[in-house]
Amino acid sequence: VIRPEPCGICGSRIRFGKAAIKCRQCQLLLHPKCQDQCPSPCVPRPHHHAWPREGVLADFAPTVPPLVPVLVLQCVTEVERRGLTETGLYRVPGTEPLVREWKRRLLQAGGALPALGSVDNIHVVCGVLKDFLRGLKEPLVTFSLHSAFLQAADIPDDAACSTTLCHLVSKLPPANRDTLAFLMLHLLRVSHSPECKMDILNLSRVFGPTLVGHGSANPTPLAIMEDTPRQCKVVAQLLSLPPDFWRGFLRTKQENPLP
DSSP states (O other): SOOOOEEETOEEEEEEEEEEEOOTTTTTEEEEEGGGOOSSSOOOOOOSSOOOOOGGGGSSSOOSSSSOHHHHHHHHHHHHHTTTTTTTTTSOOOOHHHHHHHHHHHHHTSSSOOOOOOOSSSHHHHHHHHHHHHTTSSSSGGGGGGHHHHHHHHHHHHHHHHHHHHHHHHHHHHHHHHHHHHHHHHHHHHTTTTTTTTTHHHHHHIIIIIOOOSSSSSSSSHHHHHHHHHHHHHHHHHHHOOOOHHHHHHHHSSSSOOO
């Protein structure tokens, strides 16, 4: 490098005259030693300079598959890099002012995200991811398919339930579908970590309201009360689907394969 720049993985400066690696697709600059920690799949950076403060998921997604917003990709990569030994991952809240500040910084940065390695507390990174998903104008399970997902999760026969959910996932908008697949594989890895103590039931309680949400932007108090246990059931059933089903949407070999 000609001038010192921060590594996109560890956040430390790459000093003048030192070797560096730069991705042709997403322009990520990093130390050669940090190459193995590079996010996968690689996501091209969007052409605009900043993301909107709010929108549907497609507003934040890249233009080529897999359609996973780079903010989601980077948060998940950081969590898996140093968070899979943390007890209560995603259940323990991050410091709210820090979560809000980092979310603001990431949204303002657009595709050129600052390195999350400088965030000391991994629960803050988890909080940013959850807050981003909660702040979407429409949850990953879209308003139009919301009731169908709830009904599918109630099907008593496991095989019929799985078949119906697979069909519904394929009907989601491409960005919603790809991001849901990416998150399901991530949450399965979290559930397999003994240190995290976050099994599928615990994770479904945390992510049910975030990923499934409600059937409209302004649900009634009664709808909120009735939906809450069913949201968790949907996520639990989605996490019970075979990992290969989710991998199929991402069209790339995932790192850290599940056992």
